[in-house]
Amino acid sequence: MKNQLLKSMIAAGAGLLALGGIAANAGPLADRVAAGEPIRIGFANEIPFAYPAEDGSPKGFVNVFTIGVLKKMGYDKIEPVQTEWGGLIPGLNAGRFDIVTGGMNILASRCENIAFSEPMTKVGDAFIVAPGNPKKIGDYKSLADGGAVMVTGAGYSNIEAAKAAGVTEANIMQVPGPTEILAAVKAARADAGAGTYFTMKQLADSSGGSVEVTDPNAMPEDSFNWAGIGFRKDDQDFLDKFNAAMKEYLGSEEMMKAVAEYGYAEASLPGDKTTEWVCANR
CATH class of the missing domain: 3.40.190.10 (Periplasmic binding protein-like II)
Structure with a gap:
């Protein structure tokens, strides 16, 4: 009886390990991070919002801002993924990357398909x-x-x-x-x-x-529009933590210094509009 119970426990444990492996590869962002996988940031070649340097590293003020927030959260394992603009939302939902950093305006039509962080800039x-x-x-x-x-x-x-x-x-x-x-x-x-x-x-x-x-x-x-960082809707737990860290980082001396070279200045800050308001009004 004991041997049968032990075998059942071993089998159940193996099943959980297998499921954990699947989640690490294709599950929510929190699962990828817990498994030690890099956070994949997707962006197009949109100067000065987000674009690749000659060596492929992420440049642009939205990339710099996002990486700054992630570092505040304790994450520095980042993998840049460049694609065309039209492939950002489909690629995010297909799991090709985890976050969209390309300077994407928050619009009602987009809010139906992905979740946005709170606004990080007002864009004319x-x-x-x-x-x-x-x-x-x-x-x-x-x-x-x-x-x-x-x-x-x-x-x-x-x-x-x-x-x-x-x-x-x-x-x-x-x-x-x-x-x-x-x-x-x-x-x-x-x-x-x-x-x-x-x-x-x-x-x-x-x-x-x-x-x-x-x-x-x-x-x-x-x-006028407000841009945010895009996440899959099933990553709301990670997004909530991102928003909390972003609240302290946005507009800070550290952040403004990091984005200054891309033309982001105090006038670029988003003001008091929330993502909920923008989704309802844009």
């Missing part, structure tokens, strides 16, 4: 246009009124904003990312390239004067 949109802004493009309504062609990245929040202002599907060109946005405007295949002010300013600054950036303050208040 802007356009890159030909020098002198010949079509007088300042906001999405001016695009619609002038029948202008807008180019932006596949999956960008600018698509929803443009459609809401009356820009037709036929006048919205979608490309993989910033490099292609700049190329389309320079080649006059599009009248305006749309993205966040951070990204559009970087494109204009790097263009040698071939394009200029519009004033983000010309945009209506409801076009």
